[in-house]
Amino acid sequence: MNLLGISINHKTSSIELREALHLSKNEIIDFVPKLKENLFSEGFVVSTCNRTEIFGIIKDEKISYKEVQKELLDFKPIEGITTNNFLNYFSCSAVKHLFKVSSGIDSLVLGDSQILGQVKEAFELSNELDFSGTLIHRLYESSMRVGKRAIHETMIGEGAVTVSFASIKIIEKIFSNFASKTALIIGAGETGELAAVHLKDKGIGNLFITNRTKERAVKLAEKVNGTAIKYDLFKERLNEFDIIISATSSDEYILSYKDVKQMMKKRKGDICCIMDIAIPRDVDPKVKKIDGVFYNDIDSLNIIVDNNRKKREKEIPIINNIIMEEMVAFFSWFNTLNVVPTIKEFRDFFEKIRKDEFEKIKHKLCPDELDKVENMTKRLIGRIMHNPTIKIKKVSENKINFEKSVQYTTVLRELFNLQGHSNDNKS
Amino acid sequence: MLKTVHILSITVTLFYATTFFVYLLGFINGKTKTHIYNSKRIFLFFTLIVHTFYLIERSFVFDHLPITNQFEIFTILAFAIGFTYFLLELLTDIRGTGVFILVFALIFQVISALFIKDEYVVKEVLKNYPLGIHVINALLGFAGISVSAAYSIMYLLQYKNLQTHKYDLIFDRLPNLEILEKLSFYSMIIGFVLLTIAIAIGFIWLPSAFPDFKFYDPKIISTLIVWLIFGTGIYLRIMGRLYGKKLSYFSIAGFIVAILSVALSGVIYSSFHNFVK
Numbered sequence: 007m008n009l010l011g012i013s014i015n016h017k018t019s020s021i022e023l024r025e026a027l028h029l030s031k032n033e034i035i036d037f038v039p040k041l042k043e044n045l046f047s048e049g050f051v052v053s054t055c056n057r058t059e060i061f062g063i064i065k066d067e068k069i070s071y072k073e074v075q076k077e078l079l080d081f082k083p084i085e086g087i088t089t090n091n092f093l094n095y096f097s098c099s100a101v102k103h104l105f106k107v108s109s110g111i112d113s114l115v116l117g118d119s120q121i122l123g124q125v126k127e128a129f130e131l132s133n134e135l136d137f138s139g140t141l142i143h144r145l146y147e148s149s150m151r152v153g154k155r156a157i158h159e160t161m162i163g164e165g166a167v168t169v170s171f172a173s174i175k176i177i178e179k180i181f182s183n184f185a186s187k188t189a190l191i192i193g194a195g196e197t198g199e200l201a202a203v204h205l206k207d208k209g210i211g212n213l214f215i216t217n218r219t220k221e222r223a224v225k226l227a228e229k230v231n232g233t234a235i236k237y238d239l240f241k242e243r244l245n246e247f248d249i250i251i252s253a254t255s256s257d258e259y260i261l262s263y264k265d266v267k268q269m270m271k272k273r274k275g276d277i278c279c280i281m282d283i284a285i286p287r288d289v290d291p292k293v294k295k296i297d298g299v300f301y302n303d304i305d306s307l308n309i310i311v312d313n314n315r316k317k318r319e320k321e322i323p324i325i326n327n328i329i330m331e332e333m334v335a336f337f338s339w340f341n342t343l344n345v346v347p348t349i350k351e352f353r354d355f356f357e358k359i360r361k362d363e364f365e366k367i368k369h370k371l372c373p374d375e376l377d378k379v380e381n382m383t384k385r386l387i388g389r390i391m392h393n394p395t396i397k398i399k400k401v402s403e404n405k406i407n408f409e410k411s412v413q414y415t416t417v418l419r420e421l422f423n424l425q426g427h428s429n430d431n432k433s
Numbered sequence: 434m435l436k437t438v439h440i441l442s443i444t445v446t447l448f449y450a451t452t453f454f455v456y457l458l459g460f461i462n463g464k465t466k467t468h469i470y471n472s473k474r475i476f477l478f479f480t481l482i483v484h485t486f487y488l489i490e491r492s493f494v495f496d497h498l499p500i501t502n503q504f505e506i507f508t509i510l511a512f513a514i515g516f517t518y519f520l521l522e523l524l525t526d527i528r529g530t531g532v533f534i535l536v537f538a539l540i541f542q543v544i545s546a547l548f549i550k551d552e553y554v555v556k557e558v559l560k561n562y563p564l565g566i567h568v569i570n571a572l573l574g575f576a577g578i579s580v581s582a583a584y585s586i587m588y589l590l591q592y593k594n595l596q597t598h599k600y601d602l603i604f605d606r607l608p609n610l611e612i613l614e615k616l617s618f619y620s621m622i623i624g625f626v627l628l629t630i631a632i633a634i635g636f637i638w639l640p641s642a643f644p645d646f647k648f649y650d651p652k653i654i655s656t657l658i659v660w661l662i663f664g665t666g667i668y669l670r671i672m673g674r675l676y677g678k679k680l681s682y683f684s685i686a687g688f689i690v691a692i693l694s695v696a697l698s699g700v701i702y703s704s705f706h707n708f709v710k
Contacts, residue, residue: 176595178609179591179595179604179609179610180595180609180610180611181609181610181611182608182609182611182612182615183611275677275679276677277610277677294596297678298677300595300596302598306598309598309600310600313600
């Protein structure tokens with residue numbers, strides 16, 4: 007199977023190179039015609055913040071991964087990128103890699119749930135651009151099956167494996183109804199943004215953002231449908247917040263023990279959850295001694311992350327089994343592809359002979375004999391072809407007889423000259 | 434018929450054991466998209482059905498409600514705990530705590546099945562159905578209070594896990610604090626309502642049934658104290674003055690008072706309530 011693929015991901019390149027090589031949807035739309043013209047009869051492109059993958063059925067056996075890499079780098083020249091930044095796949099290994107990607111075990115965050123959706127989008131775009139054929143379509147179906155089986159049959163996606171998500175999981179162990187809660191994010195950087203997005207996804211009732219630079223707070227608030235508050239005013243309203251997530255780059259404590267103690271007095275004992283995901287810490291860790299305060303810093307959150315990561319790693323063998331099962335199914339189907347056109351040509355070959363011979367004698371037959379003779383010749387051809395056809399189909403469907411299947415089809419083609427050329431069997 | 438009762442006693446015990454085992458498997462497994470997770474409640478439902486049938490059969494065979502000795506009371510307690518938990522699970526759809534509650538139902542049922550006596554001859558008053566309904570409601574009430582205390586203990590346990598960053602299996606499987614508080618409060622309400630019914634039946638019927646009935650009977654007083662404690666607790670909770678850890682401590686304290694009141698009024702003080710041999 008002439009499926010060729012190249013991949014650049016977190017295992018082979020820095021984040022700067024991956025980000026530089028990332029192809030947007032519009033770029034993929036411009037890039038695919040070049041792939042179609044020069045390299046592939048069908049294929050697809052997956053490009054996310056952590057990987058860019060290009061796969062396709064090569065038009066010519068002389069095409070190798072080097073041409074594919076060159077095509078990509080001609081389209082999007084990046085300084086500092088070399089062939090060592092790419093992983094290359096062919097045929098079986100290409101299918102296996104794609105299944106691993108779809109299942110989430112090849113992701114930077116093991117068990118990443120987003121990748122399946124991203125692979126799906128890539129295939130759908132390929133379809134829209136008329137870049138997918140029978141094989142790519144089948145590959146898409148199999149990849150989706152692998153991804154869904156990984157989600158439903160294993161716990162690869164269970165548990166938080168990032169600090170931001172782990173903080174949300176702990177908050178979920180305190181509060182059941184996020185819609186009635188108010189949260190404050192201190193620090194609108196990448197970590198704060200991630201936490202804000204997680205809270206928004208959980209349906210937080212009210213979300214406030216504060217940051218030293220007001221514009222960043224406003225921007226993040228707009229993104230998550232929250233409210234920005236001035237950095238020098240948030241402490242006055244501290245008692246309003248059930249959840250406080252702090253992720254600034256400050257070298258000093260932003261919230262002291264005294265601040266939190268006073269806050270809890272005003273809250274009259276209502277629980278407050280403080281997640282300090284900054285390095286160095288933004289909140290004085292002594293606050294955990296205050297009754298009603300649940301305080302977590304990166305170290306305690308990493309306990310959860312590490313435990314969950316280990317649990318996910320235990321699922322990898324199960325997923326590898328799923329991948330193997332789907333690969334067997336995929337290649338069983340692929341094996342039949344070779345046989346079907348062969349059988350068709352075989353039938354066409356005999357049908358042509360029958361028709362030729364029938365034409366020669368039909369003017370010598372009376373009308374009621376015509377039908378009888380035609381039916382007789384059809385039955386004759388059918389009986390002659392029956393055993394070879396059944397045998398070939400059977401061998402091709404049998405999962406371990408791929409070589410035999412290839413042998414039979416090759417012999418059949420050579421013996422009967424089934425190369426798509428004109429039939430030489432004329433008497 | 435007696436043989437049927439004995440067979441049912443064993444069957445009910447096996448049902449409780451199986452149900453507890455299924456809940457335990459679900460707890461250890463943790464997965465929510467499995468047949469075990471979905472079938473737990475069905476096991477409990479059928480257990481309660483079979484248990485109801487057993488209690489009815491027992492009542493007909495012995496011509497009195499199963500309230501005449503400790504071990505009959507235990508099987509009713511097992512039913513009460515199972516029933517209270519079943520109601521809570523239906524109301525809240527929280528299935529992860531069953532193993533902690535149903536273990537007590539199983540223990541009570543096992544003890545009952547092992548030591549229960551077949552008493553045909555009992556005090557005439559014990560054959561009285563209003564008394565039986567009064568006792569059963571009282572037991573259901575105390576079961577509700579006990580389940581409330583169990584959830585309060587789980588609340589405090591989870592609270593401690595969160596404060597000390599102990600993220601083990603118990604932390605993972607127990608629901609969040611708000612849900613545990615809700616479960617504790619709902620079971621407190623169930624217990625309180627059923628206790629109220631028991632007290633009401635008692636006040637309506639007891640004076641005519643017992644010539645030496647006195648309103649200052651120790652058991653009546655202690656039950657009223659428990660009733661007042663939990664009534665106050667429910668009121669304060671509704672008014673928003675009792676919640677979180679405070680509610681948990683209150684529930685546990687109320688449970689201790691309930692246990693002590695039953696023990697003290699039964700053992701130390703004599704009471705017209707002393708029917709049990």
